Amino acid sequence: MTVKTLAAALGVSPATVSNAYNRPDQLSAALRERILAKAAELGYAGPDAAGRALRVGRSEAVGVLLTERLSYAFSDPFAVEFLSGLSEVVEQHGVSVLLMPLSLSEDEPDVRSVQRASIDALTILSLPADHPAGAVAKARGIRLVSTDLVSDPDGSWVAIDDERAGVLVGEHLTGLGHHDVAVVVDTNAPAGGEVVELDADVVTFVDYASRLRGLRQSLTGRVEVISAGHNALASGAAAARWLMHRPEPPTAIVGLSDVLALGALTALTDLGYAVPTDVSVCGFDDIAAAGQNDLTTVAQPIGERGRAVGRLLVDPEAAPRQVLLPIELVVRASTGPAPH
Amino acid sequence: MTVKTLAAALGVSPATVSNAYNRPDQLSAALRERILAKAAELGYAGPDAAGRALRVGRSEAVGVLLTERLSYAFSDPFAVEFLSGLSEVVEQHGVSVLLMPLSLSEDEPDVRSVQRASIDALTILSLPADHPAGAVAKARGIRLVSTDLVSDPDGSWVAIDDERAGVLVGEHLTGLGHHDVAVVVDTNAPAGGEVVELDADVVTFVDYASRLRGLRQSLTGRVEVISAGHNALASGAAAARWLMHRPEPPTAIVGLSDVLALGALTALTDLGYAVPTDVSVCGFDDIAAAGQNDLTTVAQPIGERGRAVGRLLVDPEAAPRQVLLPIELVVRASTGPAPH
DNA sequence: TTGTAGGCGTTATCAC
DNA sequence: GTGATAACGCCTACAA
Numbered sequence: 001m002t003v004k005t006l007a008a009a010l011g012v013s014p015a016t017v018s019n020a021y022n023r024p025d026q027l028s029a030a031l032r033e034r035i036l037a038k039a040a041e042l043g044y045a046g047p048d049a050a051g052r053a054l055r056v057g058r059s060e061a062v063g064v065l066l067t068e069r070l071s072y073a074f075s076d077p078f079a080v081e082f083l084s085g086l087s088e089v090v091e092q093h094g095v096s097v098l099l100m101p102l103s104l105s106e107d108e109p110d111v112r113s114v115q116r117a118s119i120d121a122l123t124i125l126s127l128p129a130d131h132p133a134g135a136v137a138k139a140r141g142i143r144l145v146s147t148d149l150v151s152d153p154d155g156s157w158v159a160i161d162d163e164r165a166g167v168l169v170g171e172h173l174t175g176l177g178h179h180d181v182a183v184v185v186d187t188n189a190p191a192g193g194e195v196v197e198l199d200a201d202v203v204t205f206v207d208y209a210s211r212l213r214g215l216r217q218s219l220t221g222r223v224e225v226i227s228a229g230h231n232a233l234a235s236g237a238a239a240a241r242w243l244m245h246r247p248e249p250p251t252a253i254v255g256l257s258d259v260l261a262l263g264a265l266t267a268l269t270d271l272g273y274a275v276p277t278d279v280s281v282c283g284f285d286d287i288a289a290a291g292q293n294d295l296t297t298v299a300q301p302i303g304e305r306g307r308a309v310g311r312l313l314v315d316p317e318a319a320p321r322q323v324l325l326p327i328e329l330v331v332r333a334s335t336g337p338a339p340h
Numbered sequence: 341m342t343v344k345t346l347a348a349a350l351g352v353s354p355a356t357v358s359n360a361y362n363r364p365d366q367l368s369a370a371l372r373e374r375i376l377a378k379a380a381e382l383g384y385a386g387p388d389a390a391g392r393a394l395r396v397g398r399s400e401a402v403g404v405l406l407t408e409r410l411s412y413a414f415s416d417p418f419a420v421e422f423l424s425g426l427s428e429v430v431e432q433h434g435v436s437v438l439l440m441p442l443s444l445s446e447d448e449p450d451v452r453s454v455q456r457a458s459i460d461a462l463t464i465l466s467l468p469a470d471h472p473a474g475a476v477a478k479a480r481g482i483r484l485v486s487t488d489l490v491s492d493p494d495g496s497w498v499a500i501d502d503e504r505a506g507v508l509v510g511e512h513l514t515g516l517g518h519h520d521v522a523v524v525v526d527t528n529a530p531a532g533g534e535v536v537e538l539d540a541d542v543v544t545f546v547d548y549a550s551r552l553r554g555l556r557q558s559l560t561g562r563v564e565v566i567s568a569g570h571n572a573l574a575s576g577a578a579a580a581r582w583l584m585h586r587p588e589p590p591t592a593i594v595g596l597s598d599v600l601a602l603g604a605l606t607a608l609t610d611l612g613y614a615v616p617t618d619v620s621v622c623g624f625d626d627i628a629a630a631g632q633n634d635l636t637t638v639a640q641p642i643g644e645r646g647r648a649v650g651r652l653l654v655d656p657e658a659a660p661r662q663v664l665l666p667i668e669l670v671v672r673a674s675t676g677p678a679p680h
Numbered sequence: 681t682t683g684t685a686g687g688c689g690t691t692a693t694c695a696c
Numbered sequence: 697g698t699g700a701t702a703a704c705g706c707c708t709a710c711a712a
Contacts, residue, residue, distance in 0.1 A: 019698085688707090695700085
């Protein structure tokens, strides 16, 4: 059943059938009734989505590209709050949300999902700096809304000043006398696995790299960067255990996300360390759990960030727009003066 | 830039360009290289998704229709676990997940999102019994995977025996001597609002209706059905407060979901009631929070249910398949003998 | 290994 | 108020 066959069955033209669905005012109510009745009788369920998408050039859907597994969208507290805000806005416009996977594991960067996706706009959660996904989207004429301000400065984005966030934490720790700080970062290795020390430029996610840069600017003394896998409590915990078992443990541990920091915090208390007397811990983002666990962190309006992205995604306006959201250092009980 | 213009620019045929992208083995490596290079130069980002979807009849995406707000997918514990399992499976097949909104508020049932969606298969979370969304999907040739066994018995589904689940709870409470039970259900009113008493047939979600039927079969004495809004802690709490403030409060409160039951549980302790000495509370599903709060409930394998749905969604097999998952009454500390 | 031709289902434009 | 026609961009037999 297509518009054409239905039209033939009724003795009208395809255009009229199309109008019956898309422009009720373009034909008499009686004829429209007749068309809809015949459609129901013949099992025609309305214009086909693919045909329509091709013709009108829109699909009423926006994409969210996840750089982790798709289930990350439902499990990571930051992602959950961000996506809740985003979907809240887009659904008010009758637009659906396409969760798109991106396998980073393979050698060849995988952009298949963005090539195949029928979407009007795209946003990317934590894009690795050199990844082609954004460029591919733009080349396809898909509006791109970045979530950082460095990967596409002249395009549309909704971001915070990640470098400044790093500075806030660095200055806070320096002011407390910390000269030996470990920074726990996110890699794509499985969570809680082997711990590795990293060079700065191995930190691929652009926002994390900015935070690290800010930290480096404002910290004095030793700054080491390690990782025990992707963004998860287990990674933070494994990293903390590894750090404290070494001869000269750091006096402060910074997680580049609250999740990593909270993982470290838990591991430290399990190991019998007093926080912040023995070690200070600090995170980023201020997810709900950070407040519940008295974690010092840099707050950002996560839900509002999602909503702002949502607004840009559904707005067909061609001109790029930028939104810079405020951040604030929230000092809680997990940081204190450096020991000794 | 299209396949055609690119082909013209290269002096080859559109078919060859298409093959360069879809069947590398159908042309010489050299020619393919040349095509890809020219494409990069001219800014052609590969075959257009809409055109391709129309032609091949597939879109590499499966839909999940939410009967609540989209953000429900990220906030409700059952939905989160279910969708994590589902997406885990589908992403292994390179398939994306389309979260589709469904506004129930309007008079006319809104099936626009399923009419417009370019998807290969669809599943629906908690479909109201008489809703046309499923029928529309089938009429469009979209494979439908139900999550209950009554709305489309001969189609594909992954379900539990909800009626039996209700019986398990009912028998448990009857065995404990309860003869005055209140059942808290989910309506589409805002959470925690005014409390209303309902007739059985007002319970629209088919799975909830089955649970209620099971309860009615196995309970003796008074059974009343009330609601304070949609599936949320606040609704359960409001319902419990309303129930206990009446002259003859029930001896047991059953939430048709754990979330409703946990909301009731919290409200009861806040009001100073001892559970289960004064009142018993019981839920359904066994989400993680149920175990943490010692709630008696009927367990089902939520994540596995999501994975099973995912497998059916990506499986192009035409023949319908049915999966019935096991359930089990988990007795914890929230239920006990009826007082007096 | 490459080219030709037809149609997937729709809607916008224009004429009547 | 209604109908004819021409794209939209692509893929796949099949022929060369």
